[in-house]
Structure formats: C-alpha cells, structure tokens
Amino acid sequence: MGELSERQKFILTLVIHEYVRSAQPVGSQTLVDRYALDMSSATVRNEMVALTEAGYLRQPHTSAGRIPTEEGYRYFVSRMVRQSELPAPIQRTISHQFYQTRHDIEEWMRLAASVLAHQSRVASLVTAPHSEQARLKHLELISTRGRQVLMVLVLTGGEIHQQILALPEPISQDKLTEAANHITQLYQGQDINGTNVSNSNLSAFEQVVLGLVSGLMGQSNALVAGEVYLDGLTNVLAEPEFAGSEEARRALHLLEERSLLEDLLSRTVLRSPASGVQVLIGGEGTWDDLRQCSVVLARYGTPGLATGTLGVLGPMRMPYGRAISTVRFVANLLSDLVTETMVE
Amino acid sequence: MGELSERQKFILTLVIHEYVRSAQPVGSQTLVDRYALDMSSATVRNEMVALTEAGYLRQPHTSAGRIPTEEGYRYFVSRMVRQSELPAPIQRTISHQFYQTRHDIEEWMRLAASVLAHQSRVASLVTAPHSEQARLKHLELISTRGRQVLMVLVLTGGEIHQQILALPEPISQDKLTEAANHITQLYQGQDINGTNVSNSNLSAFEQVVLGLVSGLMGQSNALVAGEVYLDGLTNVLAEPEFAGSEEARRALHLLEERSLLEDLLSRTVLRSPASGVQVLIGGEGTWDDLRQCSVVLARYGTPGLATGTLGVLGPMRMPYGRAISTVRFVANLLSDLVTETMVE
DNA sequence: TTTTAGCACTCTAGCCTTTAGAGTGCTAAT
DNA sequence: ATTAGCACTCTAAAGGCTAGAGTGCTAAAA
Secondary structure, eight states: OOOOHHHHHHHHHHHHHHHHHHOOOBBBHHHHHHHHHHSHHHHHHHHHHHHHTTEEEEEESTTTOBBEOOOHHHHHHHHTTTOOOHHHHHHHHHHHHHHHHHTTTTHHHHHHHHHHHHHHTTTTEEEEEEEEOOOEEEEEEEESSSSSEEEEETTTSSEEEEEEOSSSSOOOHHHHHHHHHHHHHHHHOOOOOOOOOOOTTOOOOHHHHHHHHHHHHHHHHHHHSOOOOEEHHHHHSSSSSTTTTTTHHHHHHHHHHHHHHHHHHTTTTTTTTSOOEEEEGGGGGGGGTTTTEEEEEEEEEEEETTEEEEEEESSSSSSSHHHHHHHHHHHHHHHHHHHHHHHO | OOOOOHHHHHHHHHHHHHHHHHHHHBBBBHHHTTTTOOOOOHHHHHHHHHHTTTTTTEESTTOOOBBEEEHHHHHHHHSSSOOOOOOHHHHHHHHHHHHHTTTOHHHHHHHHHHHHHHHHHHEEEEEEOBOTTTOOOEEEEEEEESSSEEEEEETTOOOOEEEEEOOOOOOOOOHHHHHHHHHHEEETTTOOOSSSSTTTTHHHHHHHHHHHHHHHHHHHOOSSSSEEEEEEEHHHTTTGTTOOOOHHHHHHHHHHHHHHHHHHTTTTTOOOOOOSSSSEEEGGTTTGGGGEEEEEEEEEETTEEEEEEEEEEEEEEHHHHHHHHHHHHHHHHHHHHHHOOOOO
C-alpha cells in the first residue's frame, strides 16, 4: 500500500465524487465522459486496477464499475479534503442566522443542528456545553402548589438543572429563599461532590437541600455530555443504501439512545487531545451499528470550563468535504459564542 | 352506512386485529382457522361483503383478502376500543418507573416518551407543560465571563427560560442581583406582555431588563407547546408499509419540524374542550403527510395554569387499543405529577 | 331464512428464462 | 506509456409460467 501517483489520487477523488453523487458503481467510460478527461477509458481502467490492488477501490462484482472502500474514503479524507473551507457566502449566511438568535442559548444548539443537517443533508447532533467538574454558581428554591419545592441550580459553565424536593411539611417562600441564599453564599464556586456535606452552620432543612445539590452535581459531572439536540434524522432515510434496511434503524437508534451516544462520544472526541475535526468511517471496527455509516465530529467550547460536541452522521457515501468544513465552521462559531457567554 | 350487526362488528374487529398483526390482507379461511370460529368461511365471506359495501373493508384487488379502510378503523376506534384499560401489571411497572424519577421533571418527559414508544411500538411525542398566559415567578441575573449577562426566568407553571443580555459596560454581580430582586418584587405574579413596560421606579438598566423579560414572556406565550421530547422514531421505520418509502420520511419530518408540529397540535387537542384521548386516522383530510399514519393524542396538566400534550404516531395499521389506553394512562399519570409540582 | 359445501374463476407473488448493455481485462498497435 | 479493439462477464429488467390463496356465486342443507 505504497504512495499513490498524482494521477491515481486524482482518479480516486473523481470516483469518490461521482459515487457520492450517483450512488452507483463508477465505470471508466462514465468518468471520462462526465469529467471530460484528457485520457482514454483504458488508461483510467489501468489506474483503477492499481487503486483496486492498493485496497482503495473495489468492485461489487466482476464486471461492474468501482466503488470506494473504507480505506479509500480514509485516504481521501486524511490527505485530500482536510484543508477545504466552506464557501464565504455560505459562511456569511450562517453567521447571520446565529446573529439573529444571539439572545437564546438553546436556540444556538437547535440552529447549529439545523445548519449541519441542511448543509450536508445528513443527520446531525449537537450536545449542550457541559463541564466535567462544574462548581456551584447559584441556588434557587421555589415553592409549588403542593408540598414540594422546585430547586433550580446554576453551575459554572452556564448549565441549569432543576429538581423537585418533597417536603415533610410546608415551608414558606421566604424561608426557602433564605435557605437558598445561605447555601449559595457558603458553597459558591465549589464542587460539592458526594462526600463532606455535613456542616453544623446549616439547619436540618438546609442540610437536606445541600445533600440533594451534591447528588445532582455528582450526577451531572458523571455525564459525558449535556442535553442532546438532533436534526435531519429523516435526511439519511432518503439515502438509497438505507432504503428500508435494518442498517438505517440501527444507526439512528444510536442517536436516539442516550447511553449509546455517550459511549460513542466518550471514546472519540473526548479522548482525543486535539481540537480538530474527527472523522469515523464505517464504525472503525468498534461500532457495529455504524458499519455502513460515517460520523464527523468536533468539540467546541473552552476546555476545562465547559465543552460540547457537534457533528453529523450519514452513510459512508457522504460528501466529506462539505461535512468536514461545515462541522469545523460551526464548531468555531459556537466556541466563540459560548466562550463569551460562559458563566464562571 | 347503517348500523352493523353484532356479528359484523365482531368480524370487523377480527379483521383489524389480524391485519394489525400480520400486515397482510385477511382472508375468510385464515380468520376461521386462526380464531377457531364457530362458522364456515362462506358465512364469514358473506359478512365481509356486507362490511365492504358499508365501506369498512376493502380489497387490494379482486381476489385478495380484506384490509380495513380508514372508515373501518374509525368505526372500530369510536365504538369498540374506547373503554379498554391498560393491564394492571403494566400500569404498576410504569408507575414504578415514574416513581424512580420523581425528582426530575425533564426525566418525566423523557420517560413518558419512552414508555409510549415502547408500549405501542410506535413513535411518540411529549411536550413539556406550558402556559398560554404565564406570569412572572422569579428573575435571576448572572454575570458571565464576557460583557454579557445570563438571565434566568421562572414562570408560573414551572417553565424556566434563559436568555442572554449584552451590556454596554460590565456590571457587578451584586448590582445584578439587586436589579433582579427589584424587578421580581415589583412584577411577581404579573404577565408583563408587550405594552406598558415603562416604570419610573426603575433604573435605566432595570428598564432594559424588564423590556427583555416582557419580550421573552410574549414569545413564550405565543408558543403552542413547551419543549418537545420525541422517542421511538426508529420504531415506525420497521413497519413494512414504510419500508424505504417517502411516506415514512414525511411523517417523521412532521415531528422533527417544530412549526409543523405546532400546527398539528393547535388544530387538534388544543382546540378540543374535552380532556379525552383524540385519535386522528389517515390525516383526516387535512395533513397530507399523515395520509398513511394515525396519531393518538391527549392533553395533560391543569387547564389555565399549564398543560402539555402527549401522544403517539404510527402507521394507520396501529394497535389502537394498546395505543389509546397507554396514552390515556400516561396522560393521567403526568397530570397528577405535574399538578402537584405546579409553580403558581 | 340462514348457513354451508362445492366449484369455477381471478389475481398476485415467486420463479424461471432471456436479453440488452454497461463494464471489464487483455492484447496488440500506436 | 497510452489507447483502440474485442471477447467475456455479470446484472437488472422484462417477459412468461405456475401454484395457490382467495373470491363470488349457486344450490343444497339446516
């Protein structure tokens, strides 16, 4: 599997481009015609033989055209599309859309998912910014109609959690506010995790609240990602390779099921130190459900404070250039927005 | 289309049951065999002719078995499965699951969606409780890293909104807290919508914040529903009638696209006064995207304070009995939980 | 009057066969 | 090194055939 000649790389690119476009095996004559190549189909055939022997192309059957192998896609992605950028007009359009939603964080996530899905016509996911070791920023206790209290917790990084607390007997809103302020004052900026939550300065009620806060923070820190926003799931159903097959269901199920998604994210972007875009092609031998799929992922945010993940999932026959540049661009955009707004 | 005899109703029920099970046209002999009927296939055939003439059954082609028509399903749903209840053991299992998540409101929504999807093997949706005329309960202002402020708004009904506020110059957290408390005190329990947001008791900064709060509340009140939780989208892809067809995509797209979903909800459950379960069969002539689908919907919560919607979407060939009783049961369960926890 | 056995008829899904044509690999000429 | 020419391969689409599931009708039985 040595180095390829320039012409071989060129033909590999064309085969991939044409296959992504048409979803049909690509023949030598087709390629010459469609791209007005300055050589004969026989020459293209010879190069195709070389690319096939190198493991970058394969034939569905003896007398058919070529389609890219997983290795073919990998070669293409790693050496040929890394540097491409999203066209400037599209960049401006997207930036403008984000500007219009500049006041609403949740809307950023939804918009990011929508942009990713539309730009590359695949399924997309965005996780809300999340810190693996958040500290307390603010606590609020709000009385409800019943004998219950709504607890609102703001963590550094900007995450907001709410939880319900059942009281043995009603407590007035004034007392609740007082308790919340007391705890906020004492524990602001700390990671109240699990242990060491007894404090003789606190009333019995405050002690209980503190225990719950501690539990919630521990639970939150254990998570790999924040809330998940999906979009464009129906896009991938339109792809011919997924027409009615089991494969599509399994891949989308991976996105629907939080635990599966956490596994995917924790073993990829979150393990890698670099902030670049990562491309998983064909499940990489680890995820059976993604054998027919590719995933393009990137992290955004401020490492240490709060980060999120975004990316797209589609068939292996995916417009990688477009997908990668879109993911990179949106990740940078979200990073800027979120870093500016980070609660610390 | 007069009244049906008891035996005709019985046979209609069997045909629907068998067709839902097998997804194949149902023949007279099949029915006699499988359900050990006490009559001959000829008798069944005669009744089938009557049911076909009445418009409740049809034949895909001359010499095939029968399948239910839309009208057939409607007749079945309106007169024969209304009263059925979810089996007690399943009720207990579900109640137990909800008990385990009793502290986390968001988790209720996710669990409700999950239960609906699993029990009837279809796609499900749940919208968070939402009030059409919420009032202010509490306002919080939190300084961020940049020159921006995170505004957290708690409304009656328990909805929480966050928004970003860009400052011309930094303001200390103390001043922010003071401003938030001031506004909370003055406007708590009010619906600050659009007009009349000038108040000489407020500083210029507080005036700005108040304007934003007003805008956000107006925006929130205009929405038909709260956040949307989906589950089981991949379930419906397994159905044979949706294998690779355009239909499945269009139906699921309706759930993905917020605006389409709002239209659906606003014209159905939200228009109907009764609190019962509503069944839409085959798009009811209004929703082209649902021509092959049925939707079972119900409202939950406390009318006037805050309500949400939940339901399932699947192929018209759907286990209506199971779907309806599950939707009704989960709606009642969520109503109890949410009403108890309602912030007012 | 209602039910049922019997029977001729209909229509599809599945299977086979055939065939057009897109594509290949090889060889020999350029 | 490239390319024209050609025999060969394989699939996907089209046509023909058949088994069998299911019907509607009629006339006998209950």
